[in-house]
Amino acid sequence: MTADSNPALLDTEGPLGPGADGDPAAAGLPSARGPRARDTRAYLLYVAGKIGGAVVSLFAVLVTSFFLFRLIPGDPVKQMTGGKRVSAEQLAAMRKEFGLDKSVMAQFLDYTGNVLTGDFGTSYQFHAPVMDKITEALPATLLLTGTAYVLYTLIGIWLGTRTAWRNGKLGDRFNTGLALTLYSVPSFWLGLLLIITFAVGIGPIPGMFPTGGLESGGETGIAYVLDVAHHMVLPVITLVAVGYAQTLLVMRSSLLDEMGSDYLTTARAKGLRDDLVRRRHAVPNALLPTVTLMFVNLGTVVAGAILVETVFSWPGLGGLFYSALSVPDLPLVQGLFFVFSTAVILMNTLADVIYPLLDPRVGR
Template sequence: MSSAGQTAADALAEPAVRVRTPRARATTAYVRYGAGKVGGALVSLLAVLVTGFFLFRLIPGDPVKTMTGGRPVSAEQLASYRREFGLDLPLWQQFTDYCGNALTGDLGTSYQFHAPVVDKIGEALPNTLLLTGTAFVLYTALGILLGTRAAWRHGRLGDRLNTGLALTLYSVPSFWLGLLLIIVFSVGIGPIPGLFPTGGMESGGEEGFAYVLDVAHHLILPVVTLVAVEYGQTLLVTRSALLDEMGSDYLTTARAKGLRDDLVRRRHAVPNALLPTVTLVFVNLGRTVAGVILVETVFSWPGLGGLFYQALSVPDLPLVQGLFLFFAAAVIIMNTLADLVYPLLDPRVGR
């Protein structure tokens, strides 16, 4: 057989080389990217678990003595309490027990409520989600709407007013604004009567639709506080992203085709400019859940924030640690989801 024939036979005998398509390469790159982000999130959660255990043990005060309410208690009774809650164990053993239980979903038993921490979080979570969910939807929609209009009319009076107001409110502490709203609209000042409750979630004694209206009435001021403080960031990010898109060639082409300015903005500019805003939405969702502590405390809202403040005053170590872990996990999980979603919206990310 000639050398040419032998070469052809060898080529036919060799197994075919698998050619990876661009789609397969992109999928592999995304899996590696996602695995890295999830791994980083798990490391962050572990760091939060360790930090939370040691951080809150620096709080001055004896939780066992606080639980007695100042009543005279014998040393034997105090020792019995410490044995009951494991406070008589060496610190290293308390730490290993805490980590082992937390990994199985057991965050311990509250000192003051004598109930599982997970149950106390579950009881208060719906109230927090009602407050933060309502505020989140409102300030996200308001920020995107005003940011879009400000960018499309940048440099005009409306743009300057919107941007200036957003920057001012974004720099205001939420607890200070909440107290100011209570003074003006709950207590009443000058000709302004007290229109809203000073705190709480309900007046009591209401049922059915009257109960819904009562809760909505109590919800207004804390929601206004959160919306006023938070919408500015969404506005500024949306405005900046849209301004970057304004000079793009595809917008000039769309205008040259005779499309109205409003259609060019809604169909072409805004969808592309919303990529950074989508990431911010996920981040804000986790940050709002974790950052509602001050607002709930000011308005005596019976949610996770108020529960955290109450636990700190004891200090109720298992409840404080459990809430700290929950708040941190909310932020970490939402940040990770933002990292995982963004490459799906912009394939250039993660490659």
């Protein structure tokens, strides 16, 4: 039978595709646009839900940042006087200046309205806008934690892949044991050990690195860059030692879950080298949980490392937060806490939004 003698073949095999006008629905066939549209709607609803959850979390942070730090014992006004003898009238004037004479609810409403406009108030101890102090300290934090983030992410993924692929061997047992040990060590304690060993010097080991700070001062050009790098060695090692351990353990666990999959057996059966099976097939799928961890850790880059920055006297947001807690400088503490939490929430939300694009099973 030819196409000329069968009009139905002309309808389904014409230049426009299935059907007389090229529309699959006209020929009674399912349309490919239907499932795609449903997937798009499902993804948009998923994203909207995540964004809505982030907004609720930010509001919870706003409330928490205001009420939590008011539980800290001590009178901020008396702390600002530095122990000097001040009359009751002067204390009352200072409380009025900073709005501390109002009720707690009135202070909260003022604080909420100001935050929505980007105003976190004036620091008690520095007598400067909180946002200015945060902006001033942010570059030092990004330099330190950003450098450490890149290093421990790369090291953790590389070692996690190697240890999982050689599961049970000596290298796997050594690296896993070391990672578990470092992951359980408090970062400030590890930092103190490094200062004692490599900054102060112990036994035959001389002091080779500064005990803290960002720079020695008086340097310019390439000498300044080298000086800053010299000061960064110990705090970066401290952050990398703890951060790489977490990344290694997550990457190792994910890759071990993938190693028994049928698609890897098929790839080997096709004659692919073991190295290609790992790099082209196993690692890309095992990276998905690690990608989530990377976004979560990226949020902590802005938050800094409060204890590590304090131990090494690093002039970043972490050291600023510790200084604000000691007063307590309520506007500065509240502003820093809100910025820290916002960075983590935004990175978590971004990870949730991107994850379905990497794994279509999520969010559908």
